[in-house]
Amino acid sequence: MKQSTSPFVLKCRVNGVSMERELPSSRSLLEFIREDLGLKGTKEGCGEGECGACLVLLDGRAVNSCLMMAVQVHGKELVTIEGIKGRDGGLHPLQKTFMAEGAVQCGFCTPGLIVASEALLRRRPKATLEEIKLGLTGNLCRCTGYEKVLSAVGKARKIKK
Ligand code: FES
Ligand code: FES
Structure with missing residues (x-):
């Protein structure tokens, strides 16, 4: 048909x-x-x-x-x-920490990683490192080796939006 x-x-x-x-x-x-x-x-x-x-x-x-x-x-x-923006309409805390931690290289995966991290931190503002790892398992990054990404999301937990 x-x-x-x-x-x-x-x-x-x-x-x-x-x-x-x-x-x-x-x-x-x-x-x-x-x-x-x-x-x-x-x-x-x-x-x-x-x-x-x-x-x-x-x-x-x-x-x-x-x-x-x-x-x-x-x-x-x-x-x-x-x-996805900060309260003042500028960069969102995740965008700031991704830049500060060097978690953006070619940048192709970055929008998806930030969306996944934002969804996770809305649900679990104090997510543990293990929960962050689990929350990002569906996101592939071929450049960073993930350590800087995890560190960036970890630091964003402590910043008020
Ligand atoms: S383009 Fe949708 S999951 Fe890869
Ligand atoms: S920064 Fe290049 S794929 Fe993640």
């Missing part, structure tokens, strides 16, 4: 702003974010749910946007890396 590509009117909030957009029901969430909204901070790595580069927050929970359809965010609150 032919797959339906009929248009869908998607209503949701993206980085704090309400929006409405007509799109084909076959559009992936990752395509919607990168191509339709032009928010290129969310990366496409594996496209199969294995690397975490495409993570975004959906109602506060980290999800792989490469595995979801755009229509699944209807009525929900979507936050991409562009929407």
Whole structure:
């Protein structure tokens, strides 16, 4: 049977702003974010749910946007890396500690790591090192060896947002 590509009117909030957009029901969430909204901070790595580069927050929970359809965010609150900020609208504590600890090298994995860390610290503001390691198991980084990443997330726990 032919797959339906009929248009869908998607209503949701993206980085704090309400929006409405007509799109084909076959559009992936990752395509919607990168191509339709032009928010290129969310990366496409594996496209199969294995690397975490495409993570975004959906109602506060980290999800792989490469595995979801755009229509699944209807009525929900979507936050991409562009929407993760400090209270003053500047850098978020995680962004500051990633830079300070040298946890950003090529940077391809960094948006996904920050989204995963933010989701974890919202749930567990005093997460232990083991919990941080577990929380980041879905994120691959080929550059840093992870130690600096863990240290950056550990330090961000102590900074008030
Ligand atoms: S691009 Fe989505 S998990 Fe790799
Ligand atoms: S900094 Fe290059 S993949 Fe993580």
